[in-house]
Amino acid sequence: MDTNRLTRISKNEWRIEPHGKMNVPGIIYATAELIEAMDDKVFDQVRNVAQLPGIVQASYAMPDAHWGYGFCIGGVAAFDPDKGGVVSAGGVGFDIACGVRTLHTNLTAEDIASVRKELAEALFRHIPAGVGSTGKVKLSMHSIDDVLTGGAKWAVEHGYGLTDDLRFIEENGCMPDADQSKVSDHAKKRQLEQVGTLGSGNHYLEVQVVDKIYDPKTAKAFGIHEGDVKISIHCGSRGLGHQIGTDYLKSMATAANSMGIDLPERELACARLDSPIGLDYLGAMAAGVNCAMANRQVITHLVRQAVEKVLPKANIRLLYDVSHNTCKREKHTIQDGKKSLYVHRKGATRAFGPGDPSLPREYKDLGQPVLIGGTMGTASHILVGTEKSRELSFGSACHGAGRTMSRRSATKRWQGKSVVNQLAGEGVLIRSKSLRGVAEEAPGAYKDVDAVVESAQNAGLANRVARLVPVICVKG
DNA sequence: ATGTTC
Numbered sequence: 001m002d003t004n005r006l007t008r009i010s011k012n013e014w015r016i017e018p019h020g021k022m023n024v025p026g027i028i029y030a031t032a033e034l035i036e037a038m039d040d041k042v043f044d045q046v047r048n049v050a051q052l053p054g055i056v057q058a059s060y061a062m063p064d065a066h067w068g069y070g071f072c073i074g075g076v077a078a079f080d081p082d083k084g085g086v087v088s089a090g091g092v093g094f095d096i097a098c099g100v101r102t103l104h105t106n107l108t109a110e111d112i113a114s115v116r117k118e119l120a121e122a123l124f125r126h127i128p129a130g131v132g133s134t135g136k137v138k139l140s141m142h143s144i145d146d147v148l149t150g151g152a153k154w155a156v157e158h159g160y161g162l163t164d165d166l167r168f169i170e171e172n173g174c175m176p177d178a179d180q181s182k183v184s185d186h187a188k189k190r191q192l193e194q195v196g197t198l199g200s201g202n203h204y205l206e207v208q209v210v211d212k213i214y215d216p217k218t219a220k221a222f223g224i225h226e227g228d229v230k231i232s233i234h235c236g237s238r239g240l241g242h243q244i245g246t247d248y249l250k251s252m253a254t255a256a257n258s259m260g261i262d263l264p265e266r267e268l269a270c271a272r273l274d275s276p277i278g279l280d281y282l283g284a285m286a287a288g289v290n291c292a293m294a295n296r297q298v299i300t301h302l303v304r305q306a307v308e309k310v311l312p313k314a315n316i317r318l319l320y321d322v323s324h325n326t327c328k329r330e331k332h333t334i335q336d337g338k339k340s341l342y343v344h345r346k347g348a349t350r351a352f353g354p355g356d357p358s359l360p361r362e363y364k365d366l367g368q369p370v371l372i373g374g375t376m377g378t379a380s381h382i383l384v385g386t387e388k389s390r391e392l393s394f395g396s397a398c399h400g401a402g403r404t405m406s407r408r409s410a411t412k413r414w415q416g417k418s419v420v421n422q423l424a425g426e427g428v429l430i431r432s433k434s435l436r437g438v439a440e441e442a443p444g445a446y447k448d449v450d451a452v453v454e455s456a457q458n459a460g461l462a463n464r465v466a467r468l469v470p471v472i473c474v475k476g
Numbered sequence: 477a478t479g480t481t482c
Binding site: 093131132202237 | 477479480482
Protein backbone atom coordinates (compact mmCIF):
# COMPACT_ATOMS: atom_id res chain seq x y z
CA MET A 1 0.00 0.00 0.00
CA ASP A 2 1.23 3.46 -0.92
CA THR A 3 1.65 5.51 2.26
CA ASN A 4 1.12 8.68 0.20
CA ARG A 5 -2.59 7.87 0.20
CA LEU A 6 -2.66 8.20 4.00
CA THR A 7 -2.27 10.99 6.53
CA ARG A 8 0.44 10.12 9.01
CA ILE A 9 -0.74 10.76 12.58
CA SER A 10 2.28 9.22 14.30
CA LYS A 11 4.91 6.58 13.66
CA ASN A 12 2.31 3.82 14.13
CA GLU A 13 -0.98 5.50 13.19
CA TRP A 14 -2.21 6.45 9.73
CA ARG A 15 -5.51 7.90 8.60
CA ILE A 16 -7.66 7.53 5.52
CA GLU A 17 -9.42 10.89 5.38
CA PRO A 18 -13.18 10.55 4.88
CA HIS A 19 -14.00 10.89 1.21
CA GLY A 20 -16.78 9.81 -1.10
CA LYS A 21 -19.38 7.82 0.82
CA MET A 22 -17.27 7.25 3.94
CA ASN A 23 -19.14 8.01 7.19
CA VAL A 24 -16.00 7.97 9.33
CA PRO A 25 -12.25 7.99 8.67
CA GLY A 26 -10.15 4.88 8.34
CA ILE A 27 -7.31 4.29 10.78
CA ILE A 28 -4.46 1.86 10.23
CA TYR A 29 -2.10 1.10 13.10
CA ALA A 30 1.25 0.00 11.69
CA THR A 31 4.76 1.16 10.87
CA ALA A 32 5.53 2.53 7.42
CA GLU A 33 7.31 -0.76 6.62
CA LEU A 34 4.27 -2.87 7.56
CA ILE A 35 1.92 -0.62 5.59
CA GLU A 36 4.14 -0.71 2.52
CA ALA A 37 3.96 -4.51 2.66
CA MET A 38 0.14 -4.47 2.95
CA ASP A 39 -2.02 -5.19 -0.07
CA ASP A 40 -3.83 -2.19 -1.62
CA LYS A 41 -6.99 -4.17 -0.95
CA VAL A 42 -6.61 -3.42 2.77
CA PHE A 43 -7.01 0.28 1.93
CA ASP A 44 -10.12 -0.46 -0.15
CA GLN A 45 -11.62 -2.69 2.52
CA VAL A 46 -11.03 -0.25 5.41
CA ARG A 47 -12.62 2.46 3.25
CA ASN A 48 -15.57 0.28 2.26
CA VAL A 49 -16.34 -0.64 5.87
CA ALA A 50 -16.31 3.11 6.71
CA GLN A 51 -19.24 3.48 4.31
CA LEU A 52 -21.53 1.09 6.19
CA PRO A 53 -24.50 2.63 8.03
CA GLY A 54 -24.20 3.40 11.73
CA ILE A 55 -20.43 2.89 11.96
CA VAL A 56 -18.94 5.04 14.72
CA GLN A 57 -15.56 6.68 15.30
CA ALA A 58 -13.50 4.98 12.58
CA SER A 59 -12.92 1.85 10.53
CA TYR A 60 -9.74 0.30 11.90
CA ALA A 61 -6.99 -2.02 10.69
CA MET A 62 -4.43 -3.63 12.99
CA PRO A 63 -0.71 -4.01 12.14
CA ASP A 64 -1.22 -7.57 10.86
CA ALA A 65 -4.04 -6.60 8.47
CA HIS A 66 -4.39 -8.37 5.15
CA TRP A 67 -7.07 -8.88 2.53
CA GLY A 68 -10.15 -10.85 3.60
CA TYR A 69 -13.75 -11.49 2.59
CA GLY A 70 -15.44 -8.07 2.65
CA PHE A 71 -13.72 -6.80 5.79
CA CYS A 72 -9.94 -7.13 5.97
CA ILE A 73 -8.53 -9.66 8.42
CA GLY A 74 -7.18 -7.48 11.22
CA GLY A 75 -10.23 -5.20 10.99
CA VAL A 76 -12.22 -3.60 13.81
CA ALA A 77 -15.50 -1.72 13.37
CA ALA A 78 -18.20 -0.73 15.87
CA PHE A 79 -21.82 0.05 15.02
CA ASP A 80 -24.46 1.98 16.93
CA PRO A 81 -27.91 0.33 16.90
CA ASP A 82 -29.49 3.76 17.53
CA LYS A 83 -27.99 5.11 14.31
CA GLY A 84 -29.09 2.39 11.93
CA GLY A 85 -25.99 0.32 12.69
CA VAL A 86 -25.50 -3.09 11.11
CA VAL A 87 -24.00 -6.48 11.75
CA SER A 88 -22.11 -8.21 8.96
CA ALA A 89 -21.30 -11.92 8.66
CA GLY A 90 -18.22 -11.01 6.63
CA GLY A 91 -17.18 -8.67 9.44
CA VAL A 92 -16.93 -11.61 11.82
CA GLY A 93 -15.41 -14.07 9.40
CA PHE A 94 -16.29 -17.58 8.36
CA ASP A 95 -14.50 -19.18 11.28
CA ILE A 96 -16.66 -17.73 14.05
CA ALA A 97 -14.71 -17.32 17.32
CA CYS A 98 -11.51 -18.65 15.91
CA GLY A 99 -9.15 -17.95 18.76
CA VAL A 100 -6.16 -18.85 20.85
CA ARG A 101 -6.02 -20.64 24.18
CA THR A 102 -2.70 -20.82 26.02
CA LEU A 103 -2.11 -23.40 28.75
CA HIS A 104 0.40 -23.33 31.58
CA THR A 105 2.33 -26.49 32.34
CA ASN A 106 4.47 -27.15 35.41
CA LEU A 107 7.26 -28.19 33.01
CA THR A 108 10.43 -26.49 31.82
CA ALA A 109 12.29 -26.81 28.54
CA GLU A 110 14.69 -29.23 30.26
CA ASP A 111 11.85 -31.49 31.41
CA ILE A 112 10.70 -32.12 27.86
CA ALA A 113 14.06 -32.15 26.06
CA SER A 114 14.47 -35.94 26.23
CA VAL A 115 10.84 -36.80 25.40
CA ARG A 116 10.15 -34.29 22.68
CA LYS A 117 9.48 -36.88 19.96
CA GLU A 118 7.26 -39.01 22.20
CA LEU A 119 5.33 -35.93 23.20
CA ALA A 120 4.91 -34.85 19.58
CA GLU A 121 3.64 -38.31 18.63
CA ALA A 122 1.26 -38.48 21.60
CA LEU A 123 -0.27 -35.10 20.77
CA PHE A 124 -0.47 -35.87 17.05
CA ARG A 125 -2.19 -39.21 17.71
CA HIS A 126 -4.56 -37.92 20.36
CA ILE A 127 -5.81 -34.62 18.92
CA PRO A 128 -7.65 -35.01 15.60
CA ALA A 129 -6.48 -32.52 12.98
CA GLY A 130 -6.92 -31.85 9.30
CA VAL A 131 -9.70 -31.07 6.84
CA GLY A 132 -12.94 -32.84 7.78
CA SER A 133 -11.36 -34.45 10.83
CA THR A 134 -13.75 -36.05 13.28
CA GLY A 135 -13.31 -36.58 17.00
CA LYS A 136 -14.39 -38.77 19.86
CA VAL A 137 -17.32 -36.58 20.88
CA LYS A 138 -20.42 -37.78 19.05
CA LEU A 139 -23.46 -35.54 19.26
CA SER A 140 -27.05 -35.94 18.17
CA MET A 141 -29.16 -33.20 16.60
CA HIS A 142 -30.70 -32.83 20.05
CA SER A 143 -27.55 -32.80 22.20
CA ILE A 144 -25.66 -30.38 19.96
CA ASP A 145 -28.07 -27.66 21.10
CA ASP A 146 -26.60 -28.00 24.60
CA VAL A 147 -23.12 -27.34 23.19
CA LEU A 148 -24.39 -24.28 21.35
CA THR A 149 -25.99 -22.80 24.48
CA GLY A 150 -23.42 -24.02 27.00
CA GLY A 151 -20.03 -23.47 25.34
CA ALA A 152 -17.00 -24.51 27.36
CA LYS A 153 -19.32 -24.84 30.36
CA TRP A 154 -21.06 -27.70 28.54
CA ALA A 155 -17.68 -29.34 27.96
CA VAL A 156 -16.68 -29.12 31.64
CA GLU A 157 -20.08 -30.45 32.74
CA HIS A 158 -19.49 -33.44 30.44
CA GLY A 159 -16.10 -34.28 31.92
CA TYR A 160 -13.82 -32.31 29.62
CA GLY A 161 -11.70 -30.26 31.97
CA LEU A 162 -12.05 -28.49 35.30
CA THR A 163 -14.57 -25.98 36.60
CA ASP A 164 -11.70 -23.60 37.37
CA ASP A 165 -10.75 -23.57 33.66
CA LEU A 166 -13.86 -21.52 32.91
CA ARG A 167 -12.72 -18.40 34.77
CA PHE A 168 -9.85 -17.97 32.33
CA ILE A 169 -12.02 -17.95 29.22
CA GLU A 170 -13.55 -14.84 27.70
CA GLU A 171 -17.22 -14.70 28.85
CA ASN A 172 -16.33 -17.44 31.36
CA GLY A 173 -16.65 -19.89 28.50
CA CYS A 174 -20.34 -19.28 27.75
CA MET A 175 -22.05 -16.61 25.64
CA PRO A 176 -25.43 -16.16 27.32
CA ASP A 177 -27.37 -14.80 24.34
CA ALA A 178 -26.73 -17.73 22.01
CA ASP A 179 -29.82 -18.85 20.08
CA GLN A 180 -29.37 -22.35 18.76
CA SER A 181 -32.75 -22.17 17.02
CA LYS A 182 -31.24 -19.68 14.57
CA VAL A 183 -28.56 -22.15 13.48
CA SER A 184 -29.55 -24.25 10.46
CA ASP A 185 -29.82 -28.03 10.75
CA HIS A 186 -27.23 -28.21 8.00
CA ALA A 187 -24.73 -26.26 10.14
CA LYS A 188 -25.47 -28.50 13.15
CA LYS A 189 -25.09 -31.69 11.10
CA ARG A 190 -21.64 -30.62 9.96
CA GLN A 191 -20.54 -30.34 13.58
CA LEU A 192 -21.92 -33.59 15.05
CA GLU A 193 -18.50 -35.27 15.05
CA GLN A 194 -16.23 -32.21 14.92
CA VAL A 195 -16.21 -31.03 18.53
CA GLY A 196 -12.69 -31.61 19.86
CA THR A 197 -10.94 -31.34 16.50
CA LEU A 198 -8.33 -28.85 15.37
CA GLY A 199 -9.25 -28.32 11.73
CA SER A 200 -6.85 -27.17 9.04
CA GLY A 201 -5.33 -24.04 7.53
CA ASN A 202 -3.54 -21.89 10.08
CA HIS A 203 -4.91 -23.86 13.01
CA TYR A 204 -2.41 -25.58 15.23
CA LEU A 205 -1.52 -27.05 18.58
CA GLU A 206 1.90 -25.93 19.75
CA VAL A 207 4.22 -26.78 22.60
CA GLN A 208 6.19 -23.63 23.24
CA VAL A 209 9.01 -22.42 25.45
CA VAL A 210 9.09 -18.91 26.90
CA ASP A 211 12.27 -17.39 25.48
CA LYS A 212 11.93 -13.73 26.38
CA ILE A 213 10.23 -11.65 29.06
CA TYR A 214 9.45 -8.02 28.23
CA ASP A 215 7.48 -7.08 31.33
CA PRO A 216 8.66 -9.06 34.39
CA LYS A 217 5.95 -7.84 36.76
CA THR A 218 3.02 -8.72 34.50
CA ALA A 219 4.70 -11.93 33.33
CA LYS A 220 5.04 -13.10 36.92
CA ALA A 221 1.42 -12.26 37.67
CA PHE A 222 0.30 -14.14 34.53
CA GLY A 223 2.47 -17.10 35.65
CA ILE A 224 5.05 -16.78 32.87
CA HIS A 225 8.77 -17.35 33.46
CA GLU A 226 11.68 -17.78 31.08
CA GLY A 227 12.13 -21.46 30.15
CA ASP A 228 8.51 -22.38 31.00
CA VAL A 229 6.72 -24.81 28.70
CA LYS A 230 3.33 -23.50 27.52
CA ILE A 231 0.87 -25.13 25.14
CA SER A 232 -1.23 -23.07 22.73
CA ILE A 233 -4.31 -24.12 20.79
CA HIS A 234 -5.40 -22.12 17.75
CA CYS A 235 -8.74 -23.19 16.28
CA GLY A 236 -12.36 -22.17 15.94
CA SER A 237 -15.89 -23.35 15.27
CA ARG A 238 -15.08 -25.76 12.40
CA GLY A 239 -17.84 -26.70 9.97
CA LEU A 240 -20.61 -25.20 12.10
CA GLY A 241 -19.22 -21.66 12.13
CA HIS A 242 -18.43 -21.82 8.46
CA GLN A 243 -21.96 -22.91 7.62
CA ILE A 244 -23.51 -20.16 9.79
CA GLY A 245 -21.38 -17.65 7.89
CA THR A 246 -22.41 -19.09 4.54
CA ASP A 247 -26.12 -19.22 5.49
CA TYR A 248 -26.31 -15.65 6.79
CA LEU A 249 -24.15 -14.13 4.09
CA LYS A 250 -26.82 -15.19 1.62
CA SER A 251 -29.76 -13.93 3.65
CA MET A 252 -27.95 -10.68 4.52
CA ALA A 253 -27.26 -9.96 0.85
CA THR A 254 -30.98 -10.24 0.13
CA ALA A 255 -31.96 -8.31 3.25
CA ALA A 256 -29.53 -5.44 2.66
CA ASN A 257 -31.04 -5.05 -0.77
CA SER A 258 -34.61 -4.94 0.49
CA MET A 259 -33.71 -2.62 3.39
CA GLY A 260 -32.18 -0.18 0.93
CA ILE A 261 -28.66 -0.42 2.36
CA ASP A 262 -26.20 0.85 -0.23
CA LEU A 263 -23.47 -1.82 -0.13
CA PRO A 264 -20.01 -0.79 -1.37
CA GLU A 265 -19.59 -4.41 -2.46
CA ARG A 266 -21.54 -7.64 -2.21
CA GLU A 267 -19.10 -9.21 0.24
CA LEU A 268 -20.07 -6.58 2.82
CA ALA A 269 -23.59 -8.01 3.07
CA CYS A 270 -25.07 -6.92 6.39
CA ALA A 271 -28.36 -6.36 8.20
CA ARG A 272 -29.54 -3.68 10.57
CA LEU A 273 -28.97 -4.59 14.21
CA ASP A 274 -32.68 -4.09 14.91
CA SER A 275 -33.86 -6.24 12.00
CA PRO A 276 -34.99 -9.88 12.31
CA ILE A 277 -32.06 -11.15 10.24
CA GLY A 278 -29.57 -9.03 12.18
CA LEU A 279 -30.90 -10.38 15.49
CA ASP A 280 -31.04 -13.95 14.19
CA TYR A 281 -27.42 -13.73 13.06
CA LEU A 282 -26.28 -12.40 16.44
CA GLY A 283 -28.00 -15.35 18.16
CA ALA A 284 -26.54 -17.86 15.70
CA MET A 285 -23.09 -16.27 15.87
CA ALA A 286 -23.12 -16.45 19.69
CA ALA A 287 -23.96 -20.15 19.33
CA GLY A 288 -20.94 -20.41 17.03
CA VAL A 289 -18.80 -18.72 19.69
CA ASN A 290 -19.97 -21.31 22.21
CA CYS A 291 -19.14 -24.10 19.77
CA ALA A 292 -15.58 -22.75 19.37
CA MET A 293 -15.09 -22.42 23.14
CA ALA A 294 -16.41 -25.94 23.68
CA ASN A 295 -14.05 -27.13 20.97
CA ARG A 296 -10.98 -25.58 22.60
CA GLN A 297 -12.12 -26.94 25.98
CA VAL A 298 -12.43 -30.53 24.70
CA ILE A 299 -9.03 -30.20 22.98
CA THR A 300 -7.58 -29.01 26.31
CA HIS A 301 -8.85 -32.21 27.92
CA LEU A 302 -7.24 -34.27 25.14
CA VAL A 303 -3.99 -32.33 25.58
CA ARG A 304 -4.02 -33.14 29.30
CA GLN A 305 -4.50 -36.84 28.55
CA ALA A 306 -1.77 -36.91 25.88
CA VAL A 307 0.80 -35.01 27.95
CA GLU A 308 0.10 -37.10 31.07
CA LYS A 309 0.83 -40.28 29.12
CA VAL A 310 4.37 -39.08 28.45
CA LEU A 311 4.91 -36.96 31.56
CA PRO A 312 2.66 -38.36 34.34
CA LYS A 313 3.41 -35.50 36.73
CA ALA A 314 2.35 -32.81 34.30
CA ASN A 315 -0.15 -30.32 35.58
CA ILE A 316 -1.94 -28.19 33.02
CA ARG A 317 -3.95 -25.04 33.78
CA LEU A 318 -5.36 -22.25 31.63
CA LEU A 319 -3.57 -18.97 31.16
CA TYR A 320 -6.34 -17.53 28.99
CA ASP A 321 -8.63 -18.15 26.04
CA VAL A 322 -9.60 -15.33 23.70
CA SER A 323 -11.34 -15.28 20.31
CA HIS A 324 -10.36 -13.07 17.40
CA ASN A 325 -13.39 -13.45 15.09
CA THR A 326 -16.47 -12.05 16.82
CA CYS A 327 -19.11 -9.35 16.98
CA LYS A 328 -19.94 -8.45 20.57
CA ARG A 329 -22.15 -5.95 22.30
CA GLU A 330 -19.96 -3.79 24.54
CA LYS A 331 -20.19 -0.43 26.27
CA HIS A 332 -17.74 2.15 24.97
CA THR A 333 -17.38 5.88 25.45
CA ILE A 334 -17.48 7.73 22.15
CA GLN A 335 -18.25 11.29 21.10
CA ASP A 336 -21.94 10.83 22.02
CA GLY A 337 -21.05 9.53 25.49
CA LYS A 338 -21.29 6.00 26.84
CA LYS A 339 -22.97 3.79 24.28
CA SER A 340 -23.82 0.16 23.78
CA LEU A 341 -22.09 -0.76 20.51
CA TYR A 342 -21.64 -3.89 18.42
CA VAL A 343 -17.91 -4.33 17.92
CA HIS A 344 -16.76 -6.49 15.02
CA ARG A 345 -13.30 -7.93 15.47
CA LYS A 346 -12.18 -9.97 12.49
CA GLY A 347 -8.67 -11.26 12.96
CA ALA A 348 -8.37 -8.84 15.86
CA THR A 349 -8.05 -9.75 19.53
CA ARG A 350 -9.99 -8.14 22.34
CA ALA A 351 -7.42 -6.32 24.47
CA PHE A 352 -9.18 -4.84 27.49
CA GLY A 353 -7.07 -2.89 29.95
CA PRO A 354 -6.80 -3.03 33.74
CA GLY A 355 -9.96 -2.83 35.83
CA ASP A 356 -12.28 -4.44 33.33
CA PRO A 357 -14.99 -6.31 35.25
CA SER A 358 -14.90 -9.24 32.81
CA LEU A 359 -11.37 -10.23 33.82
CA PRO A 360 -10.56 -13.00 36.33
CA ARG A 361 -9.43 -11.61 39.70
CA GLU A 362 -5.80 -12.63 39.11
CA TYR A 363 -5.60 -10.31 36.09
CA LYS A 364 -8.00 -7.55 37.09
CA ASP A 365 -5.36 -5.00 38.09
CA LEU A 366 -3.14 -5.80 35.11
CA GLY A 367 -5.35 -6.12 32.07
CA GLN A 368 -6.40 -8.92 29.77
CA PRO A 369 -3.86 -11.37 28.34
CA VAL A 370 -3.72 -10.83 24.57
CA LEU A 371 -2.66 -14.05 22.86
CA ILE A 372 -0.91 -13.57 19.53
CA GLY A 373 -0.19 -16.68 17.48
CA GLY A 374 2.83 -16.61 15.23
CA THR A 375 3.88 -19.11 12.57
CA MET A 376 5.39 -22.58 12.85
CA GLY A 377 8.95 -21.36 12.64
CA THR A 378 8.83 -18.08 14.49
CA ALA A 379 7.38 -16.90 17.76
CA SER A 380 4.09 -16.29 19.53
CA HIS A 381 3.57 -13.40 21.90
CA ILE A 382 1.56 -12.69 25.01
CA LEU A 383 0.63 -9.06 25.48
CA VAL A 384 -1.52 -7.29 28.03
CA GLY A 385 -4.38 -4.92 27.19
CA THR A 386 -4.06 -1.21 27.91
CA GLU A 387 -6.57 1.37 29.08
CA LYS A 388 -5.72 3.45 26.03
CA SER A 389 -6.80 0.71 23.60
CA ARG A 390 -10.42 1.51 24.50
CA GLU A 391 -10.01 4.91 22.83
CA LEU A 392 -7.73 3.71 20.05
CA SER A 393 -9.53 0.60 18.79
CA PHE A 394 -12.51 -0.23 21.05
CA GLY A 395 -10.10 -2.33 23.11
CA SER A 396 -8.55 -4.41 20.34
CA ALA A 397 -5.12 -5.43 19.09
CA CYS A 398 -3.60 -7.60 16.37
CA HIS A 399 -4.13 -11.39 16.30
CA GLY A 400 -1.09 -12.87 14.62
CA ALA A 401 1.62 -12.36 12.08
CA GLY A 402 -0.75 -11.88 9.14
CA ARG A 403 -0.11 -13.38 5.73
CA THR A 404 1.94 -11.58 3.11
CA MET A 405 1.49 -14.29 0.49
CA SER A 406 -1.50 -16.27 -0.74
CA ARG A 407 -1.74 -19.95 0.07
CA ARG A 408 -1.35 -20.72 -3.62
CA SER A 409 1.82 -18.65 -3.98
CA ALA A 410 3.24 -20.28 -0.86
CA THR A 411 2.77 -23.79 -2.31
CA LYS A 412 4.63 -22.69 -5.44
CA ARG A 413 7.49 -21.28 -3.41
CA TRP A 414 7.95 -24.05 -0.80
CA GLN A 415 7.77 -27.83 -0.56
CA GLY A 416 6.05 -29.11 2.58
CA LYS A 417 8.71 -31.72 3.21
CA SER A 418 11.59 -29.26 3.02
CA VAL A 419 9.76 -26.90 5.40
CA VAL A 420 9.40 -29.79 7.89
CA ASN A 421 13.10 -30.68 7.53
CA GLN A 422 14.27 -27.10 7.76
CA LEU A 423 12.24 -26.51 10.93
CA ALA A 424 13.41 -29.81 12.45
CA GLY A 425 16.95 -28.45 12.04
CA GLU A 426 15.87 -25.34 13.92
CA GLY A 427 14.44 -27.40 16.78
CA VAL A 428 10.74 -27.39 15.82
CA LEU A 429 9.04 -30.77 15.36
CA ILE A 430 6.17 -30.48 12.88
CA ARG A 431 3.50 -33.17 12.79
CA SER A 432 0.89 -32.81 10.05
CA LYS A 433 -1.33 -34.94 7.85
CA SER A 434 -0.96 -32.48 5.01
CA LEU A 435 2.40 -31.52 3.52
CA ARG A 436 0.55 -29.15 1.25
CA GLY A 437 -0.89 -27.48 4.35
CA VAL A 438 2.62 -27.14 5.77
CA ALA A 439 3.80 -25.46 2.55
CA GLU A 440 0.83 -23.07 2.67
CA GLU A 441 1.77 -22.21 6.24
CA ALA A 442 5.52 -21.78 5.65
CA PRO A 443 6.82 -19.08 8.00
CA GLY A 444 8.04 -17.11 4.97
CA ALA A 445 4.44 -16.58 3.83
CA TYR A 446 3.83 -14.39 6.88
CA LYS A 447 4.88 -10.98 8.13
CA ASP A 448 7.47 -10.72 10.87
CA VAL A 449 5.37 -11.30 14.01
CA ASP A 450 7.96 -9.54 16.19
CA ALA A 451 7.57 -6.39 14.06
CA VAL A 452 3.77 -6.68 14.19
CA VAL A 453 3.59 -6.84 17.99
CA GLU A 454 6.19 -4.12 18.38
CA SER A 455 4.05 -1.88 16.22
CA ALA A 456 0.92 -2.81 18.21
CA GLN A 457 2.76 -1.86 21.39
CA ASN A 458 4.08 1.43 19.97
CA ALA A 459 0.60 2.30 18.74
CA GLY A 460 -0.61 1.81 22.34
CA LEU A 461 -2.95 -1.11 21.59
CA ALA A 462 -1.35 -3.59 24.02
CA ASN A 463 1.98 -4.09 25.80
CA ARG A 464 4.34 -6.98 25.26
CA VAL A 465 4.73 -9.36 28.20
CA ALA A 466 6.54 -12.42 26.84
CA ARG A 467 7.65 -14.20 23.70
CA LEU A 468 7.28 -17.95 23.17
CA VAL A 469 9.07 -20.10 20.60
CA PRO A 470 7.64 -23.38 19.24
CA VAL A 471 9.25 -26.76 19.89
CA ILE A 472 6.38 -28.99 18.72
CA CYS A 473 3.67 -28.00 16.25
CA VAL A 474 0.71 -30.21 15.32
CA LYS A 475 -0.85 -28.79 12.14
CA GLY A 476 -4.16 -29.53 10.50
C1' DA B 477 -11.42 -20.66 7.48
C1' DT B 478 -14.21 -24.65 4.74
C1' DG B 479 -17.12 -31.89 3.40
C1' DT B 480 -10.14 -26.69 0.21
C1' DT B 481 -15.57 -24.85 -6.25
C1' DC B 482 -23.40 -25.95 -3.91
